Amino acid sequence: MEIMTDKNSAVNIKPPKSMSPWAIARRKFIRNKLAMISLCFLVFVCIVSFLAPYITTHDITRINMGSFSLEPSSEHWLGTDKNGRDVFTRLLYGGRISLFIGLACTAFVIVTGTIIGSIAGYFGGTIDNLLMRFTDFVLTFPFLVFVIVLNAILQNKVSGVWVLIMVISGLSWGGVARIVRSKILAEKENEYVLAAISIGCSPFKVIIKHLLPNVLSTIIVQATILFASMIVAETGLSFLGFGVPSETPSWGNMLSFANEPDVLQDKPWIWIPPALAVTLTILSINFIGEGLKDALNPKSYR
């Protein structure tokens, strides 16, 4: 009899709703302290950079005759550079450019890579062969060499940061395309895809509604890794003098002042802030990436 009552009560109590995979991932991520601290830091850096015009009142473009290379003081928190511009203000505006380029490149690379990878993986055959040979071809270009040459060609014709964004993303979508293709190849063998096709879904709909959501976790992890490497690419190129035009403040352009021995040796306040900003941003993105990888991996229990 006891067993019977037990069964009855079990029917009456509503079974707790099981969590969706995304909810599990979110909970795992929130429990990861390092990733959460990094996320807070990154959000803080983004907000401060994008609200730069409302935070500081110094003029970034005007060359101030009276205040060349001033040491940090209460008026200029991080001192001024060789042209008398406030380093703190430039750091915020520079973050705006560097983060924007990083985000834009990541978006372009992810979109292009996903489109090409999913088309190649879904259709297979000749289309796959053609697209993948093209991808291989793009991947054989030494990245830095071709970015420098392309940017040198285009910089005089088109101005602004968009040239750099296009050049960087045009040369780096190959890796994402390969990863997405291999994931789609594995995923499309599942029976739900066959079911979707047999009820008459168009290939476009199958890819968007059925395949991509199952590949999304890989894409998200890739996007975080890419975001970090895109920021490194931009700052590195600007540091070498082949990135953003030199009058636009970016972390890389600010760092390039360190190429002058007297700045490097005696005026560390000019180059240490952008160096630290880049490193800490990359570090926090890496931690977020690790956290996401862990959270989205259903096999890891934490």
Next chain:
Amino acid sequence: MLKYTLRRVLAMIPMLFLISIIVFSLAKLMPGDSLGGEIDPANTDPEYIEQMREKLGYNDPIYEQYFRWITNFVQGDFGKSTRYKIPANEIIMERLPNTIFLSLTSLIITYVLALAMGIYSGRKPYTLGDNTIAAANYIGLALPSFVAGVFAIYIFSFHLGWFPSNGSVDISVTEGTFEYWLSRFHHVLLPAFVLGLLNTASYTQFLRNDIIENSRKDYVRTARAKGTSESKIYNVHIFRNSVIPLVTFLGFDIVNLVGGAIITETIFTYPGIGQLFLTSVTNRDYSVLMTLTMMFSLLTLVGNLVADILYGIVDPRIRLD
């Protein structure tokens, strides 16, 4: 394996041909031509410039120019550097030993450090030492090479005065003596360390995880059951299995060194081909620029090939053909 290698090498030829077309078009698209770098346009008669252009073949159809360039190129005639007034291959050959020296030193530093730290971390995981190494690795991965280079010069050259901050050798020493080589080694150490930093971090992490994974496998349990000493298990049984995948990274090292050399050599004003490449872009020194771009592309192709072949050698289960 030999058949596969040969097929891959042959497949590189059409790839290089396509790259050569792109390199040539890019060089043609660049503003100005190499004549502009050679003469002063303000002081020269425009008619003379036109004559020179005609004589050098700049007015020929673009495909004729391409074929002239590529025929000379495959025969080893890379053209003349407009900046240094000597053949491009001579100036490249002059700089190449410096870059090879830098790359080899950085590879040795990378592998020695990665092996030492990885083996220690893998053998004693989740201890204080392992966590310290892990923290150092995270910083190493996040530190872009140019930031690391700038900090290295600031700390080790300017403040501590241990290493010189630029050049490849002291001017005062005579070539060929023991002091000469000592000075070269002294100059290369800091840039090589900066160049090897990023790879060191990822290789250490890889080796550590591989050793931990291997230590849970059955063959290790068997070895323990037989009474093999712990140090022999780690230094012989596990080490052999864990170090093999690391070898396959050698191909990617070749690819990474191309980009790394450009940045590191610029920071340390080290006279290698990376720095030569940047100056050739700035000065529109086309013959040097095109030759170097082709060379870097070839290196990338070779690096990928080496990686694929090494994969096949260390893991016979991977069927290459």
